[in-house]
Amino acid sequence: MEFFEYLTNNWDELIKQLLRHLQIIGIAIPISVGMAVPIGVLISYRKSLSKIVIGIAGIAMTIPSLALFGFMVILLAPFNAGIGIPPAVVAIVIYSLLPILRNTVVAVNEVSPGAIEAARGMGMTKTQILLRIRIKMGIPIIMAGVRNAAVMGVSVTTIAYLVGAQGLGYFLFQGLSRSRLGMVLVGAISVGLLGIGTNYGLMHLENLLTPKGLKIARKENK
């Protein structure tokens, strides 16, 4: 009951915090994709290098998010950006690099050797093979990494409330400290739904971006 009461009285607050939440993810994920996909492509040609880079990204991911926000606050403070959206965006970028990076490397290397040999033998340049064959065929795998990263971003952003970034974390943390169950529930449910929605939306995008021939291939293989 308390839940509905809180919800009806704070509808505008929910919208505001939801938009803020989306804003943080909406800034962070494109930056992350813009960094991780090119880096992934560059390192994919060298096995040893990709092992090292993925290793580092993997370590970055194991840092607890609270600790990472702590670092961000200290590191970004000299730039007058220790509080608010900047530390949240930086943290999410760091977290989401790994899944996108790893999937890009896998995607680019996963293409069958026969297809690559045929492409080389027909006179495609390295760039053409990358853009027209490797990346096109790898879209489903790369997008799965993006999806993974974005869903994780939804939950990490919740914690970013603690560094003054606002967002749906507001309801959870404020609700807990005020012992208001309805408020906590609003936070928990909205974050949960946003995670599911993000996943679903990106699955839809993945489906739009995947070339038709690959979808048919996937269906035939099942």
Added chain:
Amino acid sequence: MSIELIDLKKTYGSTKAVDGVTMAFEEKKLTILIGPSGCGKTTTLKMMNRLIERTSGDILFNGISIDQINRIQLRRGIGYAIQEIGLFDHMSVFENIAVVPRLLKWAERDIRQRVVELLDLVNLDPDEMMKKYPAQLSGGQKQRIGVARSLAANPEIVLMDEPFGAIDPINREKLQDAFLEIQQQVQKTILFVTHDIREAIKLGDKIAIFNQGKLAQYDDTLEIVNNPANSFVEDLLGSDRALKGLEIVRVKEFIQSGSYAMKMEEETKVSDGIEWMKQNQRPFVYLLNSKERLVGYATMKGLSKEDPHDLVKNHSKNSESLQPFSNLLEGVTQMMTAGVSTCPVVDVRDRFLGVIELTQIFDVMSSYQSAKED
């Protein structure tokens, strides 16, 4: 375009993969490169489009060293087909075949026309095929598309690395037959790697036999079968050389065109069939439809038991058939298996061309035998 290899070598560390090969390929002919695995045949092939860089020696195209030719331009000018086919799953059949023409920036209308032409050539229906994706094709269809793709930009030279290696034996023979018909039409200089001596004898105008990186023998196919240069070549050919000889000879040279088949109309009856056989003094007749395509056969014995007013097409039995580019060994195998002494020959569209008789094949075999005894 002439291709010459001059003292071509490729070494990996201390291993000599290709060890001083010198040879000239004949234009517009199909040359087979064959030998056991690790003999250097594939390495030699891949050095010709610089997928593998040679260690020393030279490759000349029309007398020009391969080093003088831009690697990418070189590859776009040479067709390439491989065992794995390597079709691009995310591209339609049309786009797959159009890859090289698009790289060469052909006009889209010319590309379209060319793709239709090529699908026709490899005997696939262009309207039905163009929009399909590789995942929707059978193995044999994929391989045909692979061959079409290698011919797309109309290259003078085509390199093929065991293109039919992954196909089951029955479909492989069909593909080989179809491929020979294609080559007869397009007349490319084809360099074809295989490890299957039967395929080599069936397809090759000339055969180059490789052993441990060196050329063991290079000559016309018939010459190789009749006069192996050394014991290595003899072993490769195997002990049944008389039978192998049959593989060089194509069915089309023995087609009998006399009266063997009857064209059926809508109303052709059993009695008409019996009448035809009496007139032509045959114990059987091949039945063709109105488009001259082989439907089956009927025998005098069989038809005389049936109602003479019934339609003859209702009593047609399935018949084995051969294609003009099948070889005599395939012919004899098929006739022996089916227990017949006559077999109809049809073209790729099943149109009846004539028949071939088992006795003719025996004549050819005995001529090989006596040649050997001489």
